Amino acid sequence: MNDYIPLSMLNDFIFCPYSIYLHSVYMESDEDLYKATPQIKGTIAHHSVDEKKSSTRRSDVMSLPVYCDELGISGKIDIYKQDKHLLIERKKFHGL
Numbered sequence: 282m283n284d285y286i287p288l289s290m291l292n293d294f295i296f297c298p299y300s301i302y303l304h305s306v307y308m309e310s311d312e313d314l315y316k317a318t319p320q321i322k323g324t325i326a327h328h329s330v331d332e333k334k335s336s337t338r339r340s341d342v343m344s345l346p347v348y349c350d351e352l353g354i355s356g357k358i359d360i361y362k363q364d365k366h367l368l369i370e371r372k373k374f375h376g377l
Contacts, residue, residue: 285348288356340364 293300340363348355359371 285355288347288354291354336370338362 288303291300293304342361342363344358345358345361346355347358358368360369361367363367
């Protein structure tokens, strides 16, 4: 996959378009300079998903890589509940 737009960047753009600029300018700096509290909480919430520690249900698939050649986007699905055919964002799963 080359030059795909990360889904997390689209999410940040929806949250605050200006944050994309701040991310690019301060990328090598402390995240506290350019991330708001909701973004920091989201990053923390994703640690257990990325390490696949959030669920013990076999029907839950976590941190599933996805991409779309047509749209040029890529990312990860936080939690996919196979039994319910439901996508869940980690922050919403734990009420953050």
